[in-house]
Structure formats: structure tokens, C-alpha cells
Amino acid sequence: MNYGYLLLGALCLLLAVGDLLWTTLWVEGGAGPMTSRLMGRTWDTLRTVSGDHSRWLSVAGPAILIGSLVVWIALLWAGWTFLFAAAENALIDTRAAGPISWTERLYFVGYSVFTMGNGDFAPRDGLWQVVTALTTASGMLFVTLSVTYVLSVLGAVTQKRALASSISGLGPRSTEILATSWDGEEFRGLELPLNTISTRVNTLTSNHKAYPILHYFYTPDPDRAPTAAIAVFDEMLTLLQFGVSKRHRPSELAIRQARESVSTYLETLDTAFVQAADESPPVPAISAVRDGGVPTVPPEEFHDAMTTVDDRRRQLFGLLQSDERQWPR
Secondary structure, eight states: OOHHHHHHHHHHHHHHHHHHHHHHHOGGGOSOHHHHHHHHHHHHHHHHHHTTOGGGGGGHHHHHHHHHHHHHHHHHHHHHHHHHHTSTTSEEESSSOSOOOHHHHHHHHHHHHTTOOOOSEEEOSSHHHHHHHHHHHHHHHHHHHHHHHHHHHHHHHHHHHHHHHHHHTTOSSHHHHHHHHBOSSSBTTOHHHHHHHHHHHHHHHHHHHHOGGGGGOOOSOGGGOHHHHHHHHHHHHHIIIIIBOGGGSSOHHHHHHHHHHHHHHHGGGTTTTOOOOSSOOOOOOHHHHHHTTOOBOOHHHHHHHHGGGHHHHHHHHHHHHHTTOOOOO
8 A cells, every 4th residue: 555645645635625615615615725826816817917908807707717627626536546546456457457557547537537437447346446436426526516616606797797787877977876866856766776786785795705706707898897886886875975965865774774785795805805905096076966956065074074984995996906997987
């Protein structure tokens, strides 16, 4: 028995199965250690080589997803191969007598993992028959979890882009959204979008916690970028809460619920290794809201209130910078 191969095979299997289960099944745990490193390094590399061509970043998400699958199956395949190499007599060549080569071990493990059912090689009676059964079981586990994971991630990507479209459909800027929804007496019809978008942001937050890879699915189209859309949404909430005179605001409960949904979303910054920006983004133009006929608080009062949300806005600014986005004007 070669204990070096035995330990090496066990380590490969532990890394593969551990990272696979951590990434696909542990909803609150984010991505596994290997997948987390793969995500960060792939994104940083693409940001470095893309330069001014942000379209390169659109391949980051698919590349990370494919890379994770490749790493898992490579470790799984290598791990079982080293285990079968630990004993000289683990396998039997059913066609001709003689020693088993590394290529033949790889071949045997491959068709066992992917359940092809070939009979060119067979395990020795006893322990190695059980090991072969475990090899096949691990392959079935890999295929089942991987397919489920990929479909779930792609569904979450669709949902996050739908959220961005629903916000950008209200208007490209926070001041424009408020001016458009103001009918001269109240913000008619604004509470329903607030509630709907809040629900979708909460869904996006849950998806980000379960699938941190979502942060790396980049789209060159700014109207479908959730980071930019949520920044516009939060700036609108800031103007409503601190810029519009109190008696003309929509329901305080709707505003509070919407702001809380964005706050919860910002907690996903940790899972994407995003840092708050060193500087504050530009203060929203309260004059543009006033020019739209909306009753506002005095400019001095609004600017004083902005200091209370500076940390929050720098977090959003840092998120946009990490996503290669400009702060919405």
C-alpha cells in the first residue's frame, strides 16, 4: 500500500467534495474556499486586461462558473485515481494480464464517475468493489448538484437583470423619477413601485448570499446593471426621506421598508470582497427636484442630513467601482 498516494487521493476528494457541498448547498455560507479564490482572481485578471473594453468583463461570470465545474471534476477524478493507485492490485485488466498503467487508472475512474458502464477493467473483490461503488456515487452527486447549481445561478441572473430593468424603467436618474411621479399635489402611484422593487431587492439579496458568483455576471448594458439601478433607487429614497417636505412624502413605512431592503443588500458586499469607496459620491441635486415643482426642505437642512448617510453612500459607491460603473448623475 502506497500511503502517499492514499493521503493525496483523500486530500483531493476532501477538497472537491467539501468545496462542492459548501458552494451548492450551504445557502448562508457563500462560496467554498477554492471557488471564492477562483472568483476573485478571475475578476481581477479580467479587470486588468480589459482596460477600457468593459465587454470583456461579461465573460467573467460564465468563466467562473465553468472554471468551478472543471476544478471540482478534476479534483474528483484525480482523487479517485490516486486512491486506486495506492494498491498495485486494486484493478484487474479483463482483457489481458499485466500491470495497470496510470492512463488505464484514469480511464477506469472516468467511466466509473460518469457511469459509462464499460467493463475493460474491474476492481478486485472486497474493499475495492466498495470503493468503485463510492466512485460512481460521487459522480452522480457531482452531476446532480452541478446541474441544479447552474440552473439556479442562471435563474438568479435573469431575476437580477429584471430588477435593474424595472428600476431603469422609472427613469435614468433619481431626480427625474421624483419629478415624473409628482402630480402637483402628491407622488401618485409611487408606493406600488417602491413595494415591488423592495421585494425584488430582497430576492436579489437572498440570491447573492446563496450564489456569490452573481456579483461577477457583468452586463455592458447600464440599463440592466443592478448595481447602478440600486444606486439610483437608493438616491431616490434619500431625496424622499431627507429632501422632500415631510407632509408631501409617500408612506413613511414604504420608504423605510425600501431603505431596509437596500441596507440588507449592502451586506452582500462582504461576500463579494467589496470595500466602501474612499470618497463620497456627489450629493444629489435637490434643486432639480425643486425645479420639478416638488416641495423640498431648505438646501442647508438637506446637506446637513446627507452626512448621516455618508457611510451608506460610500458603500454603494464602492460597489459601483468594483463593478466598473460610474455613479449615476
